[in-house]
Amino acid sequence: MRALTYHGAHDVRVDTVPDPVLQTPQDIILRITATAICGSDLHLYRGKIPEVRDGDILGHEFMGVVEEAGPGVTRVRKGDRVVIPFTISCGDCFFCQKQLYSACESSNPGRGAILNKKNVRSGAGMFGYSHLYGGYAGGQAEYVRVPFANTGPLKIPDGIADEKVLFLSDILPTGYQAVVNADLQPGSTVAIFGAGPVGMMAAACARLKGAERIFMVDHHPYRLEFAVAAYGVEPINFDDDDDPAERIIEATDFRGVDASIDAVGFEAKGSPVETVLTNLKLEGSSGKALRQAIAATRRGGTVSVPGVYAGFIHGFLFGDAFEKGLTFKMGQTHVQRFMPELLEYILAGKLNPEVIITHHLPLEEAALGYKIFNEKEDACRKVVLTPGRGGQLPNGGLA
Numbered sequence: 001m002r003a004l005t006y007h008g009a010h011d012v013r014v015d016t017v018p019d020p021v022l023q024t025p026q027d028i029i030l031r032i033t034a035t036a037i038c039g040s041d042l043h044l045y046r047g048k049i050p051e052v053r054d055g056d057i058l059g060h061e062f063m064g065v066v067e068e069a070g071p072g073v074t075r076v077r078k079g080d081r082v083v084i085p086f087t088i089s090c091g092d093c094f095f096c097q098k099q100l101y102s103a104c105e106s107s108n109p110g111r112g113a114i115l116n117k118k119n120v121r122s123g124a125g126m127f128g129y130s131h132l133y134g135g136y137a138g139g140q141a142e143y144v145r146v147p148f149a150n151t152g153p154l155k156i157p158d159g160i161a162d163e164k165v166l167f168l169s170d171i172l173p174t175g176y177q178a179v180v181n182a183d184l185q186p187g188s189t190v191a192i193f194g195a196g197p198v199g200m201m202a203a204a205c206a207r208l209k210g211a212e213r214i215f216m217v218d219h220h221p222y223r224l225e226f227a228v229a230a231y232g233v234e235p236i237n238f239d240d241d242d243d244p245a246e247r248i249i250e251a252t253d254f255r256g257v258d259a260s261i262d263a264v265g266f267e268a269k270g271s272p273v274e275t276v277l278t279n280l281k282l283e284g285s286s287g288k289a290l291r292q293a294i295a296a297t298r299r300g301g302t303v304s305v306p307g308v309y310a311g312f313i314h315g316f317l318f319g320d321a322f323e324k325g326l327t328f329k330m331g332q333t334h335v336q337r338f339m340p341e342l343l344e345y346i347l348a349g350k351l352n353p354e355v356i357i358t359h360h361l362p363l364e365e366a367a368l369g370y371k372i373f374n375e376k377e378d379a380c381r382k383v384v385l386t387p388g389r390g391g392q393l394p395n396g397g398l399a
Contacts, residue, residue, distance in 0.1 A: 001017060001020075002014055002016060002017075002364065003017045003137075003140065004138075004367070004385075005058070006055070008047065012370055015055075017057065017141075020137065023145065024072075025071050025072030026147060027146065028066050028153070029066075029146075030084065030139075031064045031065045031143055032062050032143065033387070034063055034064070035059050035166075035363070036166055036167070036169075036384050037059075037369050038170055041058055042374050044058060045374060050130065053131065056130070056135070057144075058129075058140050059139040059140030060126055061169040061170045061171065064082070064139075065079065065082075067143065075150045075151075075153060081158075082153035082155050083168045083339070084152055085152050085335035086169055086333075087104070087123075088152065089101040089104040089107055089148060091336075093105040099334055101124065101151075101334040101335065102335075103123045103124060104124035107134065107147070108133055109135070127144070140366055141363070142387045151336060154343065157347070163384060164346055164354050167197075168339050168343060172201050172351070172353045173333050173339060175202035175205050175306065176202075176342060178205075182206075182258075183302055184211050184258070186209070188209070188212060189214075189252055189259075190215070190258060191245075191297070192215070192263055193244075193261065193264050193292060193293055194262070194289065195223035196218075196223070196264075198263045199261070200223075203216060203233055204351060204353065205351070208345065213234060213252075214233045215244075215251070216234070216236065217244045218236075230356075256296050256298035256301065257298060258301050258302070261304045262289050262303065262306070262307045263307050287313040290303075290305070290309075290313065294317055295320070297324065299324045300324070301327070302329060304329050356382045357383075358379060361386070362386055362387070363385045363387040365385075
């Protein structure tokens with residue numbers, strides 16, 4: 001089959017690789033009909049995630065049709081059209097029973113690996129996201145093996161386009177969990193740091209929950225302009241306002257917002273000191289977005305963090321957070337928990353996640369898709385790849 005494989009930082013290629021096969025009774029083989037490039041994939045593309053090996057198949061946002069099913073699979077059958085969550089969860093362990101699917105104890109064979117001196121270990125396995133998370137082949141391919149198929153796949157009804165439901169695999173539940181963690185209610189105010197795909201989904205879900213004011217902080221004008229048109233955000237370009245938190249505080253009677261959502265994560269554009277420290281690998285993450293989120297949030301408010309962080313952070317203002325009495329909620333998304341509910345919102349027309357898509361490309365052009373997305377070319381917000389079919393660029397030309 002054809003699949004997008006990793007060969008080093010900024011070097012991904014579509015290669016011919018062996019077809020996947022059933023390995024356990026609860027496996028299915030999925031024929032991919034649509035897959036997307038996620039912002040988290042760019043961390044891999046830039047060489048920022050350890051234990052990614054040459055030849056690894058990337059991709060964790062995908063859906064398709066069941067081609068084969070193991071004898072222990074009862075949830076789906078051959079011919080079913082399904083969306084697959086990016087986290088791989090067994091459904092039976094201590095954490096899965098509490099619907100904390102991203103903390104699954106059974107799906108990650110690399111779970112015992114110590115990642116730092118504090119004995120922090122990786123959680124559930126993930127598709128296409130390094131050997132820290134199990135080394136599973138990803139879904140930017142023609143076919144993929146899906147383990148624990150009695151827990152993950154969500155069957156999609158006939159008559160609904162792939163692109164409307166594809167993001168149930170990751171970014172829509174991730175944005176939704178961020179909003180749930182932020183405890184947004186009708187009339188709430190929220191600041192979203194990062195206008196990438198997760199930030200956009202968080203804005204859509206904040207509106208769904210009745211948020212009254214949404215401030216969105218980014219430095220790409222085309223993304224902020226789209227967020228204003230699609231979600232009615234109040235945009236702040238941090239290239240023009242070097243202290244977005246100050247502006248947010250001034251706009252909220254000098255209190256701050258009820259909650260902030262950090263949808264940026266560890267590659268936030270930090271200070272010169274942070275840039276040097278991260279380049280020397282003396283710290284794991286930039287804390288710029290997190291510091292702004294702490295500053296912008298009112299006393300007693302919540303900081304919700306769907307953005308990925310790694311290791312320790314320079315200049316984490318814990319004293320400020322303590323003095324303000326902030327609540328922090330964060331972590332990988334418990335996708336399986338939210339998928340059925342979000343599908344109902346899509347079917348009812350209350351969520352339209354597909355509006356963020358700007359680029360449709362064939363799988364064979366996946367490397368181009370990564371370059372465009374990484375370099376923010378062509379006003380790119382989101383790239384969807386289709387195995388075996390042609391794609392279309394925003395100007396209407398065929399890829």
